[in-house]
Amino acid sequence: MRSAAGFSPWPYPPTFLLAVLPFGLLPFGWAFALFTMLCVGAYGAVIARLSRGIERSTVVAMAAFPGAALAIYAGQNSLLTAAAAGGALVLLESRSKLESESNPLFAGACIAILAIKPQFGVLFPLALICGRQWKALIASAAFSIAFAAVSVAALGFEAWVAFIWYLPEFGRLALQHGNGLWHGMPTVFAAARLAGLSIHVSYAVHAAVAIPAVVFSAYLWIKEARFELRAAALTIATLLVQPYMMSYDLAWLALPIAFLIRDAKARELSRAEWATLGIAWLMPAQAFFAGVFQLPCQLAPAALVALLAMTARRQFGLAKSRTGR
Template identity: 40%
Template sequence: MTTNSTIADEPARRRWLTRERVVIYSGAFLATQVILLVIWAVAHWGLHVPAVPPLGVDFRVYWSASYVTLYEGALAAFDHNKLLSVEAQLLAGVAMEPPYAPWIYPPSFQLLIYPLALLPYSASYVLFISAGLACCLLACTPMVKPGALPWVSVIAFPGIWIAIMTGQNSLLTLALTMAALTLLERRPLLAGLCAGSLAIKPQLAVLFPLLFICGGHFRALGAMVVMCIFSCALSGLIFGPQLWFRFFEAASWFSSAIVERGEGGMWNGMSTVFAFARQLGANIPVAYAIHAAIALPVVATTAFLWTRNSRCNFELRAAAFGTSTLLVQPYLMYYDLAWLIFPLGYLAIDHARRGTWNNVDRAIMIIVWASPMVVLLAVFGPPVGKLGLMLLSKWGVLGMLLLFIATSRHALVRTRPSVQAVPVVR
């Protein structure tokens, strides 16, 4: 999203998306999402409508894994029959067949969700989501302070509400990532600890070591390594090292059955180049080759932007890092698109200060802002045919590619430090 705080004499025809319009559109979208979520909650917990499941389609897995871990041991969470029997109890009275939802998370995250089932499901869900949302909004504060992106646009971002609806950990991983980036220059050790805490979902931390090395942030890199080792060792100490072996077995099965073969229609919810290639009919080696052909240049460009020789500003570097982290994933679900709020936020700051973004750039940002909701329609929406389903499900990855190209274009052309900054009009 963007604002009207650009060059003062910009023609009106180029200011079709002003700050006032952004606030109005975002406010309307926010109100709609809140109303729908309240209706859902009241329908299930208040009116007990049989066709309405409880909020937290994925949190149900977290709570069930916690319950099984508490009462039958950590290894029991990987027993599909035991886990699904607990999940089925949560859906008792709901007129729907319980969806298959296995536990495929590392012991470091299993340790984090360990106490969730000490509370009833509804109370545990509210506490988990409230904590994640609070951390997310706190981490977004430095991005919003310059005044380029209104708070209402952040709060109304569909990715955040989809994370709330599903009860996913996306808000927590988003908060850790933004904290690591924000603290990197001032508090490198704390930044490294935040990055290392992504051991709860390690695939999302894959580019942090490269970022730290390219930027010469070796204290942050050391802190990240220490934090990763500590969290893995602690979970192994509490649950036993065999849990890690069981996790790797489950991850291998998941990669083969779900990621590579798309069982259960999972490709429809995956915003990745790999899933797109598989849906188009590519075999597994060719799909990985296509994915690598996109991911490697993306990583190389991001690495260059983070080198000390690059004169790229922090906002563009952060936006490139966030987008590239998502693009390199062969497995990325629609709820992980909550991460897109921070590339959009930093790009809004860059636009407000420099005024160099054109209407095409703004259109791309709108496409990306709407992408979590569009991809969600591919998963839960009405039938739209095979082609329509493919376009909806891959809206996110196409939007991310366009966003990365636009970000890189602006970053790479700024090789001179004399680009005049434009003050932000609040």
């Protein structure tokens, strides 16, 4: 991958290389424009679907979400992966009898798209198992295997071998010793490294935040909590478990923000909760400028934890209010 400084690493699996291969047939400008249009179109369609029934002023704020603009500016695939995740959740949510047979199949296909950036899809099988969504689980596995098989047929098995061998080196350079990148990495691990903690202690701090987030998300899917809360917890936990991601990956934040706003139908959002959502809305911009100006702090991990705490409060507070009745 070419950058202003020369050549940049390509830490993506052959599935993503297969997905972008057709764009190589076009001149760079046309390829970039087409890729951007497809990503924006998919992302916009999902956010529009999630924003149904939300007040117009809130819809405008969602449309102006800085995470989308940042992903477009960076030319990254974050809008596509966020659209795939959001599309899967929209399909899983539907309870229409007419669509009940096809929705799990299409949801599985959306989850399989995350194979282009598989670290962002690792929690979806857990959620499907906990939620007993067996058809979607089988469909996602089948589509993912087929996706990988086609990449092997098109690019050769050697592409996968090279990818697997390169991952530890990329992790060592970009994650463990990439102090030039930590400022722009909105993760718990990077925040710990910026605070001067050692690699092992930073991983421990990261695990101390990520594991409870995963457990809570699994709990909500097991308990069949309100779908908005399940979806919000899953997407928040997906971001929190990442030791390495960049500011443009926070395009995903639009998903939990939208789901939590929709949950206002069950119980009105308090001022503190609106403030939490507003802070989360700003996080992509904060993460970007922290990287540009090498600021010694990343606020996104704290904002993600606050969103998860808000989700927990709404789940247990709602359950308590119902019990009180």
